[in-house]
Amino acid sequence: MKRFHLKVDKSGERINNVELRSAESLDREEQSIYRLKVIAVDGGQPARTGYANIEINVLDLNDNYPQFSDNLYILNVVENAAPKKSLFKVEATDKDADTNGLINYSFSEKTRKQYGDFFEINKITGIISQNKPLDYEKFRSISLDIIARDQGIEPLTSKSTMIINVENVNDNAPQITFYETNSDKINISLPEDVPLETHVLHFSVEDDDGDENTSCSIRLNKTKMLMPYRLKKKEFSTEFVIETISELDHETSNKHVVIIECRDAGTPPLSSTVLFNVYIKDVNDNAPKFTLDIYNISIKENNQPYKPFNFSIKATDPDDGKNGDIIYSIKSDPYAAFQIDAKSGELWTTVSLDREKNSFYKFEVVASDGGNDENNSLSRSSTAVVTVLVDDENDEPPRFRQPIYNFTIIENKQSKTELGQLTVNDLDLKSKTIFQLESNSNRMFRIDSKSGKLFSIKPLNREEKDYYTFKIIAKDEEFPEMQSVAIANVIVLDENDNPPIIEFPTSGNETVYISKNTEVGSFIAKIIASDLDAGNNSNLIYSISHNDPENHFKIDERTGELFL
Known part of the structure; x- marks a missing residue:
C-alpha cells in the first residue's frame, strides 16, 4: 500500500512544481523513518533521468496510554511483618517517544487517604514499599489503586489494582465475656434443690484472630468431689452455657470455685482462664404431707352455710419451727362454695348446696409450711384433692315436660281408647x-x-260435644308431697255417622207447580238438605235417583237447584 504520492504542477509541457504528499495518516509507533527515491525523466530521445533521495522522519504525538504489565496484582502479606522498602514493583510501558513515553507512578486519591500511612510508591521505579506492620484483625484484604501517567503536554493515564491479602498470625488469646455481669468477679447463688439442667452461667468467647474452633473446659478448684456442672456450646455459635447435671447439697459443700479455661486452635495455641464462685443456699427440704391424697366427703343438700363439717383435712411436716408450721388453703374452687380454716383444716360451705344444680364438687387444698425465713429457706407445699358428693333430699316436684298437652280422638271410638301419654321430669333421685x-x-x-x-272411659259423640279441657296433677309418692299441674285439651274428631236430612220437599210439602208453557232450562225449585257431621262428611251431592225415565229434569249436584 503506497503511503506517499507526487503532485506535479505543469504549464503546457513545462513542469513548474513537484510536491511529495502523504497518502494516509502515519503511525510513528509502526514506522518512524521512511527513505524514498524520486526519479525525474525528460522527454528527449533518448530520455535522460535524474534522482533525489529523501528521508522522512515521523515526529511523535502523545496518542498512546501507558500499559501495565497486569491489570490486577495479588500479593499476600503476613500480619505484624516488619515494614519493607521494596514490597513489590509494578511496571508499565508507553509506545510514545521522549517525554510522551516517560511514566510516573502514584496511588489514586482514595488509596492515599485510606492507606497512605501504610504504603507508598516510587513515582519513577514503581516500587511499592510498606511503612507499617499490618494487623489482620483490622485489615483482612486491602485494595490499592495504582496510576501510571505519561509526561506528555496533555498526559494520558492508566489504572491497575493491587489486592493485598493479610495472612493471620495467632497473636490473640481467646477473650471470655460473661453475659450476667460486666465484672471479672462472678458470684452465683443457687438453692440446693434446683432441678437438673438448671442454668448457672452464660458466656461467649471471641478470638480477634478469627479462630472459630476455640474449645473450653471447666473444673473445680482444689477438690476431689464430682463435678456437678457441665459445659454446653450452642450450635453454630461462640456462646457457652453452664448448667447443673447432678443434685447440689449445701451440707456437703456450700461453695464451689469453678475454673473456665478456653484454648484456641492456633500454632502455638493461646488460652485464657477465669473463675467464678457458686454459693449453695440451704432450703426447706420437706414439704407437708397429707394423710390422704384424695378426701371423699358426703353432705346432704340444703345444709346450713358456714357450719363446719364433722370432718377435717390433716397434713404433717417433719421440719422444725416455722418450716413445720402448716397453713391450709383452697387452691382452686371454681364454684366459690367452700372455705377451710387455715390452722385446723376444718371445711364448711359458703352457700347452701343444691344437689339438683350440682351433685358433685372437686377442688384442691394446699398445705404450705412456714419457710422463707432468715436462712432463705423457700416455703414448700403439697396438695390433696377433695371430692364432695351432695346427698339428695326430696325437694323438687315432678315437672311436666310441657304445660299444655293436646290430644285428639275420633268419635264413637270404643271405651278405654288411649289418647296419649303425659311425661314428667323429677330432679330428685329415686323419685x-x-x-x-x-x-x-x-x-x-x-x-x-x-x-x-290417658284413656277414654266411653265412646264420645262429637255432635254432642267436640272439645274437652281439664287439669292433670303429677305428685311425689313420698313425703313431702310436691306436685305440678298441666292442662289437657281433647278434640273429638268427626266420623261420618249421620245421614243427610232433606228439609224440602217433605211428605207434607212435596208438590211444585209449573206452567205448561215453562221453557226448557227454567228454574223450578231448590232441594234443601243438611248433615250433622263436619268437614267433608257434611258436604252434600244432589242427584235424581228415579221416576224421570225421559230425563225431563236435571238437578245441580252442588246447590240442589232443579231445572226443566
Missing part, C-alpha cells in the same frame, strides 16, 4: 310420680297413675 285428674267431675276420661297414659 316416683303419681298421675291423677284434678277432680272426679270429668267422667269421660281417666289417667293411669303410674304411666301417665
